Amino acid sequence: MEHEITLVVNGTARRARVPGRRLLSDCLRHDLGLTGTHVGCEHGVCGCCTVLLDGEPVRSCLTLAVTVDGREITTVEGLAGPEGLSPVQRAFEECHALQCGFCTPGFLCTVTALLRDNPAPAEDEVLEGISGNLCRCTGYQNIVKAVHRAAELLAEERQPSTGEAP
Amino acid sequence: MKPPPFTYHAPRDLREALDLLAEVDGKVLAGGQSLIPLLNMRLAAPAHVVDVNRLPGLSGIEAGPGGVTVGALARQAEVARAGVHPLLGQALRLVAHPVIRNRGTVVGSLVHADPAAELPAVLAVLGGSVRLARRAPGGSSGPAAGRGGSPSPGAVPGGSPGPVVREVAADAFFAGPLESAAEPGELAVSAFFPALPPRSGSAFEELARRHGDYALAGVCAVVTLDEDLHVAAARVACVGVGPVPVVADVSEACGRRPAATVPWEAVVAAVRRAVEPEDDIHASAAYRLHLVGVLAERALREAAARAAAPP
Numbered sequence: 001m002e003h004e005i006t007l008v009v010n011g012t013a014r015r016a017r018v019p020g021r022r023l024l025s026d027c028l029r030h031d032l033g034l035t036g037t038h039v040g041c042e043h044g045v046c047g048c049c050t051v052l053l054d055g056e057p058v059r060s061c062l063t064l065a066v067t068v069d070g071r072e073i074t075t076v077e078g079l080a081g082p083e084g085l086s087p088v089q090r091a092f093e094e095c096h097a098l099q100c101g102f103c104t105p106g107f108l109c110t111v112t113a114l115l116r117d118n119p120a121p122a123e124d125e126v127l128e129g130i131s132g133n134l135c136r137c138t139g140y141q142n143i144v145k146a147v148h149r150a151a152e153l154l155a156e157e158r159q160p161s162t163g164e165a166p
Numbered sequence: 167m168k169p170p171p172f173t174y175h176a177p178r179d180l181r182e183a184l185d186l187l188a189e190v191d192g193k194v195l196a197g198g199q200s201l202i203p204l205l206n207m208r209l210a211a212p213a214h215v216v217d218v219n220r221l222p223g224l225s226g227i228e229a230g231p232g233g234v235t236v237g238a239l240a241r242q243a244e245v246a247r248a249g250v251h252p253l254l255g256q257a258l259r260l261v262a263h264p265v266i267r268n269r270g271t272v273v274g275s276l277v278h279a280d281p282a283a284e285l286p287a288v289l290a291v292l293g294g295s296v297r298l299a300r301r302a303p304g305g306s307s308g309p310a311a312g313r314g315g316s317p318s319p320g321a322v323p324g325g326s327p328g329p330v331v332r333e334v335a336a337d338a339f340f341a342g343p344l345e346s347a348a349e350p351g352e353l354a355v356s357a358f359f360p361a362l363p364p365r366s367g368s369a370f371e372e373l374a375r376r377h378g379d380y381a382l383a384g385v386c387a388v389v390t391l392d393e394d395l396h397v398a399a400a401r402v403a404c405v406g407v408g409p410v411p412v413v414a415d416v417s418e419a420c421g422r423r424p425a426a427t428v429p430w431e432a433v434v435a436a437v438r439r440a441v442e443p444e445d446d447i448h449a450s451a452a453y454r455l456h457l458v459g460v461l462a463e464r465a466l467r468e469a470a471a472r473a474a475a476p477p
């Protein structure tokens with residue numbers, strides 16, 4: 001039996017007909033064509049499939065699409081704004097926090113929520129925050145650097161340069 | 167992999183959920199952070215999945231003087247943020263990763279009853295309980311009259327006779343590895359975690375191969391001091407070293423003395439006598455036995471220190 005569901009994905013209402021067993025990760029990739037969300041282990045370990053559900057990072061491979069009918073989903077495709085890449089994305093680029101890029105969508109979603117909740121995380125808070133995301137290429141040094149750099153970029157964005165204040 | 171096919175149900179209220187669970191052989195889906203991996207790995211293939219995420223009134227986290235009642239849909243991250251119980255907070259930091267805790271539920275972890283999971287040990291060491299609801303016998307469930315006068319969480323207002331509710335104490339709730347006392351047709355609606363007595367401290371220590379993995383062994387401890395700051399009571403619950411959380415009362419081994427002069431070797435020996443770890447690919451039984459003693463001493467010392475110097 002199939003279920004008619006509506007997901008608000010990156011601000012747009014999208015409808016899909018899915019069987020109960022359809023994982024949110026597969027619904028996004030196959031039913032909605034949003035292949036930015038990657039699928040690694042499919043049992044919640046690798047973190048590649050992390051998306052934001054009503055703003056909170058969750059494993060889309062451990063979520064049934066029908067369960068989140070009517071909810072808001074942000075995928076990596078929704079992180080960039082009209083002015084281009086988000087501060088977190090720019091920091092990952094600047095710090096070379098990726099090599100093959102497979103894990104990157106999950107890191108970007110996780111870090112976006114991490115810095116929203118904790119705009120200036122300490123080193124151990126960064127490590128804890130990204131502890132559920134695996135990268136098999138780079139090691140984590142540059143990823144950790146990128147999180148701190150993203151925090152700086154976000155802080156600058158919130159407090160536009162006061163140099164020209166009267 | 168992908169979950170095997172099943173019939174999906176999304177009841178809108180508790181009565182509908184209990185009717186469904188009485189009528190079909192269904193697996194309850196709440197946070198899904200244990201169930202969906204089992205489905206994806208095809209270790210479980212239920213004919214029916216009953217998704218309780220839309221049931222109203224089950225997300226509560228209510229702290230009273232006697233303890234904390236956590237509803238079936240309260241996410242682990244929400245319970246940690248609520249800061250309602252020191253030992254729950256200490257344990258939740260060790261449960262998987264932050265992202266998993268955004269979906270995973272406290273009650274779901276109890277019902278899943280993994281012998282290496284932290285939350286069952288917390289319930290066990292505190293002597294808490296789980297509230298199970300089922301449809302009243304003889305047909306479609308009627309009025310909601312939970313026992314004990316207070317309305318059961320998720321009770322449907324008005325109308326017919328309510329669900330049958332029973333409260334199962336932790337020592338009877340954990341029946342075996344991945345086996346709780348919840349019977350077919352029953353839904354765990356909440357769990358109760360008793361508050362720590364005055365002059366008490368708690369701690370949770372565990373060792374895992376990788377951050378966020380299930381622990382090779384873990385120990386949570388609650389220590390209560392008397393007015394002279396001598397150890398009046400000390401209990402531990404150990405995970406990963408038996409089919410269910412193993413509770414050991416080590417008050418006697420501690421003797422009624424200050425933590426600084428407790429004969430820790432004797433206490434550790436008492437904990438080791440209480441557990442029966444097994445070999446598996448992750449660690450030998452002997453190593454787990456060693457670990458559980460080391461972790462018990464650390465947890466008990468830390469709990470005693472917190473009891474002496476409350477934050």
